[in-house]
Amino acid sequence: MPTETPTVPVSSPEESPTTGTDSPHVLDVHDVTVAYHRRPVLWDIDVTIDQPALVGIVGPNGAGKSTLIKAILGLVRLASGSVSFFGQPYSSARSRIGYVPQRGSVDWDFPVSVLDVVLMGVFGKLGWFRRPKAADREWAMECLRQVGLADMHTRQIGQLSGGQQQRVFLARALAQRASLYFMDEPMAGVDAATERVIFEQLGQLRQQNKTVIVVHHDLRTVPHYFEEVILLNMRLVAYGRTEEVFTPENLRKTYGGQLGILTDVATSMASKGIRP
Amino acid sequence: MITYNTLIVLLGTSLLGANCGLVGSFALLRRRALIGDTLAHATLPGLCLAFLLLGYRSLPAMLVGAFVTGVMGIVTVALLRHWTRIKEDACLGIVLSVFFGWGIVLIKLIQNETTSGSKAGLDSYIFGKTAGMIAQDVMIIGGVSLFCLLVVMLLFKEFKLVAFDASFARAQGWPAVLLDLALMGLVALTVVIGLPAVGVVLIAALLIMPGAAARFWTERLESMLLVSAFVGFVVGLVGTSISARVDNAPAGPVLVLVGSSIFMLSMFFAPRRGLVARLVADRRSRLRLENRRFLEVLFDLMEPALPERQPIALADVLDHRGWSSRDLGRLVDRAEKHGWVDRVDREKLRATEKGLRKGARYALSHRLWLTFLDEHPDQIAAYANLSSTDPAELLPADLMESVRGKLLASGRWPSADLLETSEELSR
Amino acid sequence: MSLTTSDFLAAWWTIAVGTLSNASCAILGCYLLLRRMSLLGDAISHAILPGIAIAFLLTGKIASFPIFLGAMGIGVLTAFLTQLIHRGGVTEDASLGVVFTSLFAIGVIMVSAIHSVDLDPGCVLYGLIDAVPLTTQPFLGFEVPPAVGTMGSVLIVVLLFVNIFWKELKLVSFDPDLATSMGISATLVHYLLMAMVAGVTVTSFEAVGAILVVAMLIVPAATAHLLTDRLWSMMLVAVGVGFLSSLFGYIGALLLDTSVAGMMSVVAGLLFLLAVFFSPRYGVVSKVWHNLALTLRISGEDIIATIYRAEERAGGKTSGAGIGLGESLRAAGGGIVGWLAVAGFWWQGLLDCRGSLLILTPDGRRRARSLVRSHRLWELFLEENVELPLDHLHDPAERVEHFIDRHLQEELNDVLESPRKDPHGRPIPPLDSMDEA
Incomplete structure (x- = not known):
């Protein structure tokens, strides 16, 4: 599989390498609590990542791994707590954050080509009304090449295998030229080639001093x-x-610890309703 | 003979159709196909209120009224969904029927108060009436269509992103809710200008059908929008011509039937995505798979006696696989036609050189897969379609190499003189 | 307005027909709503129009038994076609949209071609409920409109259907896969239900027309869904809503001199709106009220816990220490909520005033002690299990303390092996002290 390519992705001109910034922490998650339908699913999460790293999020089913990522990215509302990126709130740091959602979250029958999907990664930088230029297209192709799918760029996305779809999502995230990436179970149910490509890309990103946070099941x-x-x-x-x-x-604490009491408290809060 | 009036009507409805096709496609892809229906029914009270307030029939005022209650209906759906435990489908139905009932109440009130002349004017909004269309109507339709086109061109990238992957769009910082609202606003505008021609009850069909038909012909959003607008254009043109010629055929229903005919044609006969094309493709791939299995079994049976090509009894093949003897007969006939086997007599057949090589290759690929899965059972979910692809296409080279080693060691690698082709396969 | 006997009879029969058809629709509507198939009901009510037109051409009447059967066929056909086109690669809602608008369009064209007084596009929309009392037949010595008989028998059929297939319908609505695995064909039940919906729709059609019958199918069921949590009571409430909308719809139409059918659906919509706002459990108002009450409770509890801590600092319960009003408002998060919380707890006899200070009553002290106990137990639990730093313990505990009841306290106490001090070294108050008084 042609994952090793001569050209290393070049950072865009307006983006300086992340190491030079004077920001205190890459990511600061402070006392985050999240509740779905009044039932708390995450309790007081407190994590500070102070330098670039590859970080795995591990826990049993229903532990709130995906929810944590969504909460950090502002996709679900926090019941309490705060999150900052490079010392800034999400709204200011957004252009430096990339996201690979779970594969099930979109309609694969949607009429777009593989290249179209990867191009969506640059939309954020383009801003309102501006169309992607030839240079953006070239960059998207480059990202596709990184994940070994360049020769499939005209296919409709539904025609790809599951692993290939996951790689398209990865390419789209690469196209975002972010310094901090969040990936939601990228390696669940993918083929060996895809898992390898993802792993290699993780390494590449790490070499470029970027931080990648991955929900992982294995x-x-x-x-x-x-x-x-x-x-x-x-x-x-x-x-x-x-x-x-x-x-x-x-691991014992994570997978077989005293979950009992936490669940009891959550149920009690749900039955009484928590503070709006 | 085309008169000025006919020309006006044709122009108006075809423009309307094209615009419905354009805007409706997005609603369709956003899985909001039926919101147009609710919106349209909710415009009825607005039409009547404008009439009641003004006391006379003014098209622009009535369209504004229609737009206002239509949007009110959509907002009500959104609020109900957000506030209550009622699910989206029921919210749509509630708003649709209650707003329409409100409209009917108002229509009766108007009928009581005014002479029968202006009453007919309101009735025509329910099933649509193209005959009365004048230049002013066409100007309104043209203006709104142009506006929709401009907005879609300007916000194409944003609409595409939100329609495809809303959570990614939100994570990237796009105001997904606002973009959704803008899209709904375009749908509302389109519905409102379509009311005089197609009517409240059926305008939704014009929003759904062109897009649904276009989806069968293309895999790209850009071309889908073009095709959809074109289909809408044709619907307007053809539908109006028919309804002008036939007595007692209200325009709305005729347009809808033209639309559904085009939709049906597309669904059945579009290349690639059409039902017929898919049935043919399914059949072909089933045949290919059967042939493949047949040659595989043949090779398995012949393998012990190789390099000599011994005749194989049909009964042995039947033992190996769950084919009925009729199926097997057809398979043998086909294989004979391809030059893969020769019949020795009624009971036996012998593979040709060509058939043997093919069988060897298929058997090899099958065995490679089985060996691979023995080593990596966790990967089974990722390779859904094992039997029809060769492992070398999907597996990384080093994994392939180790699997090959395993198979060679177990002595199940097909015999050497057949391998020139098989070697290529495993590289 | 003076009412004559015949006016009264007309009103009586119109409301009766409205109620009867509403009841049938409402009962089946409950299943549609719970199975999230409300729009299929909408679609079917549109799709039966061509069937009605054909039958009208053949028999000259709208409602008759053959038409009832024919409509059932069309109901099944609509559901089937929708499924077919969906399989053809179109989303479910779009395929529904294609099917019912096409069938309805065919129906409208046929109706326009027929051009009759009894069946014209207007009747398709408004129905003929106003004409119900005009024709009557003798029945058991009374002059009864035939529509009452039709609607009555349809209601009986619906009741029989629901009664016979009660558990099948319930199971299939709740969990189709489980039903199939238990040998109840979900598909069969689905198509049976669709057939019934179509049959009921076609008979109600005469009264209210194609589109407003949707209101009778969906709105009462949705209203009931906001008011109850049991299937049978949901059906009862839905039927009640149907009756009320018939009654007030007729009265409203009489007062305004407008369409009875239109008014019925408007009234149904208003009743639904009432339920949206004022349903005891699921209403918007009660949710807001519930949240406000909770906020007040939490604020009040924060105040008494603060006083309790002040007592602790001052040397125990006998010290009679209190805090100023300003401080207590701060503890409650300030603003009007603080005032309300203080007033509420004073009213409940948990707080008292001494001079300018707020102090605890014995009841208040008991409650406050329990809260502080929960707080400190939880801090200890977090410290031992989550390894949070000391200065991160207070905030979570401050939130959770209000939700730890006596039972959970005991559980925590057992898990932590009856601790005496919290992580900051402060005493954890015992469960109940006997020396209170």
Whole structure:
């Protein structure tokens, strides 16, 4: 698979490498609580990522992994707490943030080509009314090349396999030229080639001093892929360097700990309603 | 003979159709196909209120009234969905029927108060009446269509993004809700200008059908919009011509029937996405798969005696697979035609050199897949269509190499003199 | 306006027909609503128009038994065609839109071609409910309009249908896959229901017309859905709403001199709106009220907990320490909510005034102690299990303390093995002290 390409993606001129900035932290999640239909699903999450890293979010089903990403990106409302990126609120830091949603979230029958979807990644930088230019197209092709799908760029997206669709999403995120990426289960149900491409791209992004936060389901590959992990189970069980935090003790807490009481409190809050 | 009046009407309805096609496509892709229906029914009270307030029939005022209550209807749907436990479909139905009932109440009131002359004017908004269209109407339709076209051209990128992946759009900072509202605003404008021609009850069809038909012909949004606008244009043209010629045929229903005919034709006969094309393609791929399995089985049976090509009994093939003897007969006939097998007698057949090589290749690819999945059972979900593709196309080279090694070691690699073609396959 | 006996009879029969057809529609509408198929009902009510036109050509009447059967066929056909086009690669709502507008268009053209007084485009929209009392037949010694008989028998059929297939319909509406796995064909039940909807629609059609019958199908059921949580009570309420909209629809139409059918759906819409705002459980007003009450409770509890802590600092309950009004308003988050909370808790006998200070009554002290106990237990739990730093413990506990009841307190207490001090070293108050008085 032609994932290794001679040209390394060049940062756009207006974007300086992230290391030079004087911003205090890459990401600061402060006391975030999220409730769905009054029932809390995330409790007081407190995470500070102070330098670029590959970070995995790990936890059992229903632990709120996807919700955490959505809450950070402002896609679900916070019941309390705050989030800042490079010391700025989301609205100011938006152009430096990339997002790879779960594959199920869109209509794959939509009449757009693969290249069209990747081009959507540059829409944010283009702003209102302006159309993508030839240079943007070239850049989108370059991103497609990075994930090894350049020869499929005219296909309608529904005609791709699941793994290839996931790679298109990855290419779209690359096209955003962000410094901080969020990926929601990019490796769930994908083929071996795709998993490898994603892993390689993670490495490339890391080399360019970018931070990637990935919701991940496969415990076996965590130490292999990620420098840091967030262990999540409605609450934050632990966050830190993988070799320090990814311990049997912490995993027991994450997957089989005292979930009981937290669930009880959540139910009690739901039945009484929490503060609006 | 085309008179000035006919020309005006044709121009008006075809422009209207084209605009419906353009705007409706977005509503369709946003899964909001039926919101146009609710919106249209909700315009009826507005039409009547404008009439009641002014006391006479003024097209611009009535269209403004229609727009206002139409948008009110849409907002009510949104609020109900947000505030209550009632689901979207019921909200649409509630607003549609209650607003329409309100409109009917008002129409009766107007009929009581005024002479029968102006009463006919309001009735025509329900099923549409193209005959009375004048230059002013066409100007309004043309103006609104131009406006919609401009907005769509200006906001094309934004509309596309929101329609395809709203959560990504929001994460990128686009005001998805506002863009949605803008789109609904265009739908509302289109519905309102369509009322005099097509009527309240059926205008929604004109929004849905061209887009739904166009989707069968193309895979790109840009071309879909073009095709859809063209279909709408044709619907307007043809529908109006028919309704002008036939007595007692209200314009709205005729336009809708022309639209649904084009839709049906597209659904059945469009290349690639049409039903017929898909049935043919399905059949072809089923045949290919059957042939493939047949040659695979043949190879498996012949393998022990290779390099000699021994005749194989049909009964043995039947044992191997769940084919009925009639199916098998057809398979053998086809294989004979392709020059893959020769019949020895009624009971036996022998593979040709060509058939053997093909069988070897298919068997190899099948065995490669099985070996791969033995090693990586977790990957099974990712490769849905195993039997029809060769593993070398999908698997990374090093994985392929290890699988190949495993298969060679187990001695299940097809014998050497057949491999010149198979070698290519595994590279 | 003076009412004569014949006026009264006309009113009686019109309302009766309205109520009967409303009842049939409302009962079936409940299933449509719960199965999220309201728009299929809408579609069917449009799609039966060509059937009605054909039948009218053949028999010269709108409602008759053959038409009832024919409409059932068309109902099934609509559902089937929609499914077919959906399989052809069109989204479900779009295929619904294509099917019913096409069938309706065919119907309108046929009706226009027929050109009769009894069946014209106007009747398709408004129905003929005003004409119901005009023709009557003798029945058991009374002069009864035939429409009453038709609607009555249809209602009986609907009741029988629902009664016979009660558990099948319920199961299929709730969980079609489970139903299929238990040997109840979800498809069959679905098509049966669609057939019934079409049959009911076609008979109600005479009264209210094609579009307003949608209001009778959906609006009462939706209103009931906001008011109750059981299927049978939902049906009862829906029928009641149908009756009220017939009654007040007729009266309204009489007063304004306008369309009865139109007025019925407007009244139904108003009743629905009432439910949207004032439903005890799901109404907008009650939700706002509920949230306000909760906010007041939390604010009041924050105030008494603050006083309790002040007592603690001053040396215990006997100190009779209190806090100023300003401080208590700050503890409650300030503003009018604070004032209301203070007033409310004083009214409940939890707070008292001494001079310019707010102090706790014995009841208030008991409540405050329980709160502080919950707070400190939760801090300890967080510290031991979540490894939050010390200065991050207070805020979460401040939020959660209001939701930890006696039972949860005990559970926490057991898990933490009856602790005496919280992470900051402050005492965790015991469950109940006997020395209160």
